[in-house]
Amino acid sequence: MGVAEDAKVRSVLAALTLLALLSHTNGIAEGPEAARLAPGPRAAGQHRRLKRGWIWKQLFVPEEDPTLRVIGQLKSDSDRGEFGIQYILSGEGAGDAFEIDEYSGEIRTLKKLDREEKAFYVLQAQAINRRSQEPEEPQSEFIIKVQDVNDNAPQFPDEPYVASVPEMCPTGTTVVQVTATDADDPMFGNNAKLIYSILQGEPYFSVEPKTGIIVTSWPDMDREAKEEYLVVVQVKDMLGLSGGYSASTTVTVSLSDINDNGPIFQHHLYTFAIPEDAVAGTTVGTVKAEDADTGINARMTYSLQIDLQENATFTIRTDPLTQEGVVLLAKPLDYETKRRYVVVAEAINEETDPRFLPLDEFSDRTTLKIMVHDLDEPPVFLSPFYEWKVAENAAAGIAVGVVSARDTDAANDAVRYSFDKRSDAAKAFAIDPLNGTISIAKALDRETSAWHNVTVFARETTQKRLSSSVVASIKVLDINDNAPQLAGRYQPYVCEGAQAGELIQLLSATDLDEPSQGHHFYFSMVPDKHINPNFTIRDNQDNTAGIVARRSTFTRKDRRRYLLPVVVTDSGSPALSSTATLTISVCSCQPAGHCPSGGVEALALSMGVSLQTFVTLLVCLVLAAADPLS
Numbered sequence: 001m002g003v004a005e006d007a008k009v010r011s012v013l014a015a016l017t018l019l020a021l022l023s024h025t026n027g028i029a030e031g032p033e034a035a036r037l038a039p040g041p042r043a044a045g046q047h048r049r050l051k052r053g054w055i056w057k058q059l060f061v062p063e064e065d066p067t068l069r070v071i072g073q074l075k076s077d078s079d080r081g082e083f084g085i086q087y088i089l090s091g092e093g094a095g096d097a098f099e100i101d102e103y104s105g106e107i108r109t110l111k112k113l114d115r116e117e118k119a120f121y122v123l124q125a126q127a128i129n130r131r132s133q134e135p136e137e138p139q140s141e142f143i144i145k146v147q148d149v150n151d152n153a154p155q156f157p158d159e160p161y162v163a164s165v166p167e168m169c170p171t172g173t174t175v176v177q178v179t180a181t182d183a184d185d186p187m188f189g190n191n192a193k194l195i196y197s198i199l200q201g202e203p204y205f206s207v208e209p210k211t212g213i214i215v216t217s218w219p220d221m222d223r224e225a226k227e228e229y230l231v232v233v234q235v236k237d238m239l240g241l242s243g244g245y246s247a248s249t250t251v252t253v254s255l256s257d258i259n260d261n262g263p264i265f266q267h268h269l270y271t272f273a274i275p276e277d278a279v280a281g282t283t284v285g286t287v288k289a290e291d292a293d294t295g296i297n298a299r300m301t302y303s304l305q306i307d308l309q310e311n312a313t314f315t316i317r318t319d320p321l322t323q324e325g326v327v328l329l330a331k332p333l334d335y336e337t338k339r340r341y342v343v344v345a346e347a348i349n350e351e352t353d354p355r356f357l358p359l360d361e362f363s364d365r366t367t368l369k370i371m372v373h374d375l376d377e378p379p380v381f382l383s384p385f386y387e388w389k390v391a392e393n394a395a396a397g398i399a400v401g402v403v404s405a406r407d408t409d410a411a412n413d414a415v416r417y418s419f420d421k422r423s424d425a426a427k428a429f430a431i432d433p434l435n436g437t438i439s440i441a442k443a444l445d446r447e448t449s450a451w452h453n454v455t456v457f458a459r460e461t462t463q464k465r466l467s468s469s470v471v472a473s474i475k476v477l478d479i480n481d482n483a484p485q486l487a488g489r490y491q492p493y494v495c496e497g498a499q500a501g502e503l504i505q506l507l508s509a510t511d512l513d514e515p516s517q518g519h520h521f522y523f524s525m526v527p528d529k530h531i532n533p534n535f536t537i538r539d540n541q542d543n544t545a546g547i548v549a550r551r552s553t554f555t556r557k558d559r560r561r562y563l564l565p566v567v568v569t570d571s572g573s574p575a576l577s578s579t580a581t582l583t584i585s586v587c588s589c590q591p592a593g594h595c596p597s598g599g600v601e602a603l604a605l606s607m608g609v610s611l612q613t614f615v616t617l618l619v620c621l622v623l624a625a626a627d628p629l630s
Contacts (some may be wrong), residue, residue: 011564040593059107059144063115064151071098071144074105076127087131090143091123096166097180098123098144106417107144108434116183118149135446148185153245154194154235156180161251165216166258167223170355175214175253177206190238197240199248201231214251223255226293231447259297260356262345263289265366273371274326276335277378277547284314289347289364290322296351305344314370327368335374343368378466379405379415379458386472388438388528392446393479396439398478400429403436405458413460420455420469429474438472444477447512474570480572481514485519488582492547494554495589504535505545509568519543520571525564527578534586535564547584556586 059072077205079085089100089107098121105127121144124450127136132389144199156178163176185190196212198205204218233249238244265287272285291298302316304327319325325345381403388401407413417436419426429452430441438454451472459467480494492505509521525537534554537548547564562584571579587595 033034033061035630052081059142060095060147061109061113061144062147063113063149064111065109068109068111070106070108070156072107074100074107074125074127074142076105078136079105079127084130085136086128087418088126088128089123090126092121092365092495093144094123097577099119100125113146115148115185116152118146119185120145145387148188148191150184150189150191150238150244152178152191154237154247156235156247156249156498159249161249162254163214163251164254164256167221167255168258168260169216171219173216175216176251178207178212178214178233178235178249179250180212180249181249182237184237184389190241190244190437192237193239193420194235194237195240196233196235199232199234201229201233201251201253204229204251205231207233214253218612220262221255224261227255229253229255236277239457248380257294257297259293259349259353259362259562261297262349263291263300263345263362263364264366265289265359267366269367269369271369271371273373274329274333275375276333276374277335277375278329280331282338284329284367286319287316287325287327287345287347287366287368288323289325289366291349297349299350300347301350303346303348305346313341314368316345339372341368341370341372343370376464376466377408378468380408381405381458381470383470384531385470387475389475390440390444391477392444393481394444398438399437401438401472403431403456403458403470403472405436405468405470407460410478413462414418415458416461418457418459421458423453423455424472425449425452425454428452431456441594444476446514447482448477450476450478450514471599478514478516478577480513480515480570480574483577483578484509484510484511484519484570485567486510486566488567490582491503491585492582493585494549495587495595496553496564497589498549498554500549504520504548504549507545507547507566509544511570513570513572515570515572517571522569522571524567524569526567533612534562535565547582554586556588559586559596561585606629 004611031036037331059345061071074087074089076085083103086102087100087105088102089095091097092392095110096111096223097113098107109280122141123144124139124141128134129136158179161176161178165173165175167522178196180194180196180423182192182194186192194212195209196207197209198207202217204216204221205214206217207214212233212235214233229252231253232248233251234246234248260576268288270285270287274282275283289302291300299320300323301318304314304316313329313331315330316323317328317627319326325332325347327343327345345366346363346365352359352362353357382405383403386403390398390400403417405417407415416433417431417460418433419429420432427442428442428444429438431438435508436456438456454472454474455469456472457467457469459465487508487510490505490507494502494504498504509523509629511519511521513519520544523537523539532550536550537546538548545566547566563581564584565579565581567577567579569575585595589595
């Protein structure tokens with residue numbers, strides 16, 4: 001039962017007690033005085049006594065009691081023991097949980113009750129005069145309260161518990177609070193008074209008996225020695241007295257890491273070997289420092305001491321996944337110049353905390369000895385890549401550029417140059433095998449290929465014929481060698497009701513060239529001494545133009561089509577142009593301006609066939625398709 005519900009019961013009981021006191025002070029008497037006030041046969045016109053009172057004891061019933069018993073008695077102060085009054089019980093539980101002796105007013109239980117299911121019952125009592133069948137007392141409400149017994153064990157509704165505290169935390173650090181609940185009445189005795197204790201986990205942890213707050217009780221707990229503890233907490237009701245119930249729960253306590261360990265290299269000396277032909281970025285080897293911490297506290301960065309000249313030749317990178325130091329070659333090696341390098345590497349924690357370690361203990365050092373192996377090396381190009389530009393109208397034989405390589409070995413053998421013959425780009429260029437000059441072999445066309453990537457080989461003339469390669473990229477620069485064209489196969493038409501100035505068709509153009517300033521097209525009509533009376537071209541100055549009607553009243557009866565030459569000129573130097581003749585059909589347009597037959601007529605006219613012949617052929621084809629024997 002909740003606190004609010006229990007308060008309601010107490011208020012009702014207090015009111016009933018006060019009512020009983022008031023009833024006794026308002027004239028309820030015993031002995032002769034009571035006999036005088038006792039009811040008898042009424043004379044005509046005799047008035048009923050207005051002041052009556054109920055007499056009953058406070059009613060309680062213990063829960064879980066299987067014995068059917070009398071728990072109280074209701075009695076009117078007008079009852080003289082002559083069985084002249086009938087007592088009636090109604091309300092919650094009447095006839096099911098409780099019954100009343102109609103003669104004596106005694107209330108008995110009919111079954112075992114459970115406080116946790118229902119804590120109190122609200123009933124109504126009546127006292128009826130058996131002769132007149134009228135109430136001797138007004139109907140009154142009273143409460144039967146179910147008294148609690150300790151029949152429920154405490155429970156941990158939120159178990160199991162998982163908690164974490166930092167390692168090395170001070171004694172008394174709060175870990176977690178475990179909370180048990182008990183369904184018994186907390187306001188009645190000690191049935192729901194709980195007390196907590198530790199069954200397992202001492203001496204590292206303790207629990208506050210009344211609150212269930214678990215705290216640390218052992219100093220300097222080290223995660224690296226033991227990371228997880230299992231704490232078992234017991235709770236007892238009745239303040240732990242004998243005869244009560246108990247329950248237990250487990251709390252898994254893990255120690256979170258703090259940075260109380262520095263990195264330590266596995267070896268004091270690492271030896272690596274690398275061939276002298278290794279390129280910059282080649283991995284020389286890896287070193288690893290161990291850190292007993294975890295997570296961010298174990299993260300470290302590696303560096304090379306900057307006071308040694310060898311550090312310019314090598315670098316070290318920290319692998320974020322493995323926490324290894326990856327030693328890399330920073331610049332080319334030469335066995336003939338230097339054969340051995342000695343480098344000092346350092347590992348240092350990213351996060352440091354002077355509360356746990358001195359700052360100099362958050363790092364460690366080791367020595368790297370790197371040996372260079374001698375190799376017969378292939379020729380080396382003076383540049384890692386080459387890129388040149390050439391105009392697309394350059395003549396065959398024009399030199400584009402020169403590649404150069406040399407043998408870096410002491411022998412310094414001669415080098416010969418060649419192309420990768422499998423490359424199509426190599427067919428457009430030639431290379432001088434002695435000096436590496438690349439020249440144009442045939443005419444170039446930017447519109448066909450704007451870039452050529454040529455693989456050049458440099459090969460020694462010795463018996464091993466070691467070789468290396470480099471890519472030469474040649475960009476073909478554009479010249480204005482393509483005339484612009486109309487962007488589509490336009491089939492313009494003009495409606496019979498078109499007005500002068502009406503736009504007939506919007507035109508645009510394309511050009512295979514790629515001028516540096518972008519395209520700009522100019523649209524015009526073929527120059528003629530006579531002005532076209534029917535149409536004109538209006539250049540919109542945005543690379544589009546419109547065909548505009550110059551007159552009105554076009555009719556199919558007068559003429560079905562018009563031919564209009566259109567000239568498109570680009571902005572190149574020199575400028576190029578093209579002329580396209582458009583066929584403008586006259587159409588009997590629908591109200592929305594749509595020309596349903598314009599396309600068919602235009603196709604028929606473009607094929608040199610009359611409309612009537614074309615329709616006849618179309619009908620024949622339809623009939624032939626419908627005849628299954630054809």
